[in-house]
Amino acid sequence: xxxxxxxxxxxxxxxxxxxxxxxxxxxxLLGASGEISDLQEILRYLDExxxxxxxxxxxxxxxxxEVHSYLTRxxxxxxxxxxxxxxxxxxxxxxxxxxxxxxxxxxxVHFEDNHxxxxxxxxxARPILRDEWKEDLSYEDGVKLLEKCMRxxxxxxxxxxxxxxxxxxxxxxxxxxxxxxLRTFWEFTAFRNPTVGAEGSW
Amino acid sequence: MSKAEIDFPPKGGFSFDLCKRNxxxxxxxxxxxSYRKTGTTIVGLIFQYCGFHSTFLxxxxxxxxxxxxxxxKTEDGVILGADTRATAGTIVCDKNCEKIHYMAPNIYCxxxxxxxxxxxxxxxxxxxxxxxxYHTGCESRVITALMLLKSPLFNYQxxxxxxxxxxxxxxxxxxxxxxxxxxxxxTLPFATMGSGSLAAMTVFESKYREGLTRDEGxxxxxxxxxxxxxxxLGSGSNVDVCVITKGHKDYxxxxxxxxxxSYISPKGFLFPKKTGIDKFFGY
Numbered sequence: 346x347x348x349x350x351x352x353x354x355x356x357x358x359x360x361x362x363x364x365x366x367x368x369x370x371x372x373x374l375l376g377a378s379g380e381i382s383d384l385q386e387i388l389r390y391l392d393e394x395x396x397x398x399x400x401x402x403x404x405x406x407x408x409x410x411e412v413h414s415y416l417t418r419x420x421x422x423x424x425x426x427x428x429x430x431x432x433x434x435x436x437x438x439x440x441x442x443x444x445x446x447x448x449x450x451x452x453x454v455h456f457e458d459n460h461x462x463x464x465x466x467x468x469x470a471r472p473i474l475r476d477e478w479k480e481d482l483s484y485e486d487g488v489k490l491l492e493k494c495m496r497x498x499x500x501x502x503x504x505x506x507x508x509x510x511x512x513x514x515x516x517x518x519x520x521x522x523x524x525x526x527l528r529t530f531w532e533f534t535a536f537r538n539p540t541v542g543a544e545g546s547w
Numbered sequence: 548m549s550k551a552e553i554d555f556p557p558k559g560g561f562s563f564d565l566c567k568r569n570x571x572x573x574x575x576x577x578x579x580x581s582y583r584k585t586g587t588t589i590v591g592l593i594f595q596y597c598g599f600h601s602t603f604l605x606x607x608x609x610x611x612x613x614x615x616x617x618x619x620k621t622e623d624g625v626i627l628g629a630d631t632r633a634t635a636g637t638i639v640c641d642k643n644c645e646k647i648h649y650m651a652p653n654i655y656c657x658x659x660x661x662x663x664x665x666x667x668x669x670x671x672x673x674x675x676x677x678x679x680x681y682h683t684g685c686e687s688r689v690i691t692a693l694m695l696l697k698s699p700l701f702n703y704q705x706x707x708x709x710x711x712x713x714x715x716x717x718x719x720x721x722x723x724x725x726x727x728x729x730x731x732x733x734t735l736p737f738a739t740m741g742s743g744s745l746a747a748m749t750v751f752e753s754k755y756r757e758g759l760t761r762d763e764g765x766x767x768x769x770x771x772x773x774x775x776x777x778x779x780l781g782s783g784s785n786v787d788v789c790v791i792t793k794g795h796k797d798y799x800x801x802x803x804x805x806x807x808x809s810y811i812s813p814k815g816f817l818f819p820k821k822t823g824i825d826k827f828f829g830y
Binding site for chain 2: 468469470471472473475476493494496497500501533534535536539540541542543546
């Protein structure tokens with residue numbers, strides 16, 4: 346899972362080091378876009394959920410499917426009360442060898458797929474993922490593919506910042522990388538001197 | 548009605564006389580007809596395949612052949628692409644319309660937005676360019692078409708919903724411009740407009756590089772339009788491509804048909820028995 350680390354307040358870039366991906370329990374990772382305060386509330390609910398699950402101490406732990414189902418119920422019920430949690434959530438994880446990736450929107454629309462995106466990613470990243478995702482993608486290829494998507498989003502989404510994190514979830518657990526920047530290319534000759542031969546236009 | 552109103556001669560362009568009547572009808576609850584929009588993906592691309600972007604050795608070879616044999620040409624031009632779906636609200640009203648409009652023998656224009664607006668505006672400017680060619684005797688320049696397109700669009704303050712990708716090759720080289728409904732223009736090496744512009748722009752942003760050959764350019768434009776066709780609901784059907792180089796153009800209508808009609812009933816279509824078919828027109 347990849348996300349950038351910016352949080353805007355209207356049209357001003359307020360916070361530039363916000364971690365929008367958090368591990369949940371032993372098996373899952375939650376990524377969210379939308380209202381940060383609602384994300385913090387969701388993390389509190391999930392913390393309580395995992396805590397109660399741990400207190401049973403029965404050797405079983407909540408996997409990504411269960412957490413996704415819980416989040417769906419929470420989001421849908423809030424929407425029914427006309428008081429939604431304004432987030433688009435991505436829930437991924439691995440339990441007992443089974444991989445899972447699902448998404449929940451703020452109105453409770455939920456589904457499971459091989460590749461998901463939130464916000465502008467639906468328009469800019471989904472076409473790339475639909476074309477280039479394959480069943481047996483290696484980790485390095487997957488990171489390259491996500492970086493390709495994040496680069497296009499960086500070019501074309503005004504609220505994007507060039508500081509991203511990649512998170513990896515495997516049977517062993519969750520690891521979230523340190524923040525890093527993507528390499529961008531601005532040296533097209535046509536960008537440097539667009540009106541060559543057409544002076545006066547722009 | 549005072550007499551002075553009748554004396555005004557009719558001016559060209561739009562007449563807004565019926566607007567008050569329309570407002571009155573809407574107040575009374577009459578539904579206005581919906582526009583026939585080209586919810587669209589249109590793209591343009593400049594390709595400039597020339598020697599001096601490669602290594603020193605090749606540059607030497609490129610220069611030499613040019614001097615001795617007139618070979619090793621630099622090939623550059625503009626490639627325009629468009630899908631072929633026209634929508635009226637949520638209905639597809641034309642499955643195979645033509646969105647790449649002729650402006651001049653060396654200039655073509657793709658249009659997105661309201662279909663009537665794009666057709667009318669490009670027709671208007673096409674005839675203005677022809678008259679200008681008769682006046683001057685020279686090949687039309689792309690910036691001429693650009694100015695002729697953007698002035699009326701700005702004057703109508705965006706009410707003429709026409710978003711255009713204008714491309715052509717003239718004496719000064721290949722040019723590609725985008726024109727927004729409010730009259731803003733951009734000069735770019737690659738451009739997309741329409742509802743499928745984001746899907747097509749992802750392909751361009753990830754795969755465009757300088758020094759594309761003509762075939763690579765066509766491949767890239769086709770991929771971008773296909774991305775719009777399959778990922779955007781307002782675009783669909785087939786891919787049209789137009790390649791313009793110095794002195795030559797290739798209008799590849801329906802260059803790719805990625806949505807074939809996969810099931811055709813083997814029985815064909817039978818008219819009900821009482822249908823009166825008197826003359827058979829040889830279809």
